[in-house]
Amino acid sequence: MKPQARAAVIAFAAALAFAPQALAQDSAPAPAAGVSQPEGWDEELRMAEPADKNPDPTILEFDLQASITDMEIIPGTTTPVWAYNGSLPGPLIRARVGDRLIVHFTNNLPEATTIHWHGVRVPNNMDGAPGLTQNPVEPGETFTYDFVLEDAGTFWYHPHLNSAAQVQRGLYGAIVVEDPSEPAIPGDELVLVLSDMGLNDDGSFQEADRGGTFGVLFGREGDTILVNGKIAPTVKVRAGVQQRWRIVDAAITRYFPIALRGHSWIRVGGDGGLMERPEELPRMVMAPGERIDVVFTPEGEPGSEGELAWLPVDRGWGTAVGGRRVPYLKVRTVDEPAVEPLPVPQQLRTIEPIDLTDAVEKIVELTIMGGDDPVQMMGINGEAHTHQLESQVGATEIWTIDNTSDFDHPFHLHGYFFQVLDDSRIPEWKDTVNVPDHTKLRIAVRFDDRPGMWMLHCHILDHQEAGMMASLLIRDENGQPPKLISVGAQMDHSAHN
Numbered sequence: 001m002k003p004q005a006r007a008a009v010i011a012f013a014a015a016l017a018f019a020p021q022a023l024a025q026d027s028a029p030a031p032a033a034g035v036s037q038p039e040g041w042d043e044e045l046r047m048a049e050p051a052d053k054n055p056d057p058t059i060l061e062f063d064l065q066a067s068i069t070d071m072e073i074i075p076g077t078t079t080p081v082w083a084y085n086g087s088l089p090g091p092l093i094r095a096r097v098g099d100r101l102i103v104h105f106t107n108n109l110p111e112a113t114t115i116h117w118h119g120v121r122v123p124n125n126m127d128g129a130p131g132l133t134q135n136p137v138e139p140g141e142t143f144t145y146d147f148v149l150e151d152a153g154t155f156w157y158h159p160h161l162n163s164a165a166q167v168q169r170g171l172y173g174a175i176v177v178e179d180p181s182e183p184a185i186p187g188d189e190l191v192l193v194l195s196d197m198g199l200n201d202d203g204s205f206q207e208a209d210r211g212g213t214f215g216v217l218f219g220r221e222g223d224t225i226l227v228n229g230k231i232a233p234t235v236k237v238r239a240g241v242q243q244r245w246r247i248v249d250a251a252i253t254r255y256f257p258i259a260l261r262g263h264s265w266i267r268v269g270g271d272g273g274l275m276e277r278p279e280e281l282p283r284m285v286m287a288p289g290e291r292i293d294v295v296f297t298p299e300g301e302p303g304s305e306g307e308l309a310w311l312p313v314d315r316g317w318g319t320a321v322g323g324r325r326v327p328y329l330k331v332r333t334v335d336e337p338a339v340e341p342l343p344v345p346q347q348l349r350t351i352e353p354i355d356l357t358d359a360v361e362k363i364v365e366l367t368i369m370g371g372d373d374p375v376q377m378m379g380i381n382g383e384a385h386t387h388q389l390e391s392q393v394g395a396t397e398i399w400t401i402d403n404t405s406d407f408d409h410p411f412h413l414h415g416y417f418f419q420v421l422d423d424s425r426i427p428e429w430k431d432t433v434n435v436p437d438h439t440k441l442r443i444a445v446r447f448d449d450r451p452g453m454w455m456l457h458c459h460i461l462d463h464q465e466a467g468m469m470a471s472l473l474i475r476d477e478n479g480q481p482p483k484l485i486s487v488g489a490q491m492d493h494s495a496h497n
């Protein structure tokens with residue numbers, strides 16, 4: 001925490017300590033330990049959890065099916081949501097680090113799909129990349145995903161085929177992996193999955209390709225914003241009683257500001273688990289695919305109400321023009337006396353910088369080419385869909401992600417965490433990072449193991465599908481390329497629409 005921030009926290013604690021009721025009782029307020037959240041604090045936000053059918057406590061095994069499920073999202077209307085196990089979001093997967101996850105997946109959708117485990121260091125054949133790591137799961141077919149959760153953190157899962165449409169229609173879910181040896185972070189946990197849908201007034205879906213070329217260029221924001229599948233739900237808080245929010249931006253394009261004036265936020269983690277140290281921030285912005293893990297300290301007047309609101313985020317050319325403010329999460333501070341918040345540990349984890357001694361340097365340019373065919377214009381290093389990078393197990397590389405386009409792009413790499421080479425950032429492991437328009441960002445990555453074909457792409461899924469994606473071939477220790485699972489299959493949906 002910065003010195004001013006710490007001073008602010010101390011000042012706040014001191015203000016509470018001398019609050020009138022505390023003086024009247026002639027005692028300091030109780031610290032938040034043992035003080036519970038308001039009754040029903042998270043009832044509007046709870047998500048379904050899967051039914052574990054494996055008696056082994058270290059194995060989480062369940063059936064997951066994707067199907068069209070009618071739901072009431074806009075009151076009084078019906079939306080044919082594309083859902084996992086009939087819930088929106090899909091079931092929240094909770095496990096401990098080292099647990100094995102076995103998911104028996106059945107596709108009951110009218111089109112092919114796969115599941116990608118975003119941020120999870122899976123073996124290559126579990127990555128859900130159609131045509132690279134597995135065949136598409138056709139309607140009526142099944143596929144079993146089976147892997148060990150190697151890292152603690154907040155992750156998520158979603159399809160990797162026709163993904164702009166499939167994800168925006170509701171196919172996504174969160175994964176929380178806990179590590180009991182981590183330092184205790186204050187606050188009861190709340191998992192928040194932010195997303196949006198393009199809905200007509202009658203609840204039906206807008207066309208997935210609405211807006212044509214401009215829809216692709218800007219990325220499609222659905223105008224119905226959802227938190228855990230609901231429009232502007234409420235969380236109840238008590239002043240001083242912390243909550244630990246694990247937030248996933250599962251929207252296909254929308255960036256989310258995370259801010260609420262008069263309350264405080266201490267970010268403790270992100271994509272790849274805890275950061276090295278906590279960081280107090282008045283406002284954060286999440287890009288699609290990213291996660292944050294943040295301690296929220298309610299500091300509102302007892303009995304007051306506030307709301308987190310979406311505001312236009314400038315993510316490049318014209319994207320912030322004409323947007324309106326949309327409240328997406330209401331925060332009700334219950335009418336109970338404030339208590340003193342608990343301290344957040346100042347050292348969360350040690351993150352060794354990647355050794356760059358023999359690092360190979362590469363350029364990954366995020367390009368928008370000329371021409372008017374939207375399927376041809378977005379690319380990586382000037383190629384739509386087809387660019388391939390190559391490396392080998394054990395190699396360390398530095399990539400300069402050079403965004404030469406007029407729009408921001410959240411850059412995502414499958415299979416490996418990276419470190420952003422920027423001294424102004426607190427060290428953490430990332431798998432998705434925003435690269436603002438006309439800027440460069442350098443990342444370091446070590447291909448520690450798991451040879452195979454991986455993907456890298458923009459997580460604005462309209463951009464990904466238009467071509468801003470590439471593949472990464474990691475040869476094994478003998479220099480052998482992986483066996484491809486199906487020659488000539490499509491890397492993405494283009495042929496499946």
Ligand code: C2O
Nearest residue numbers: 116118289412455
């Ligand atoms: Cu979350 Cu390749 O994606």
Ligand code: CU
Nearest residue numbers: 409458460463
């Ligand atoms: Cu993009």
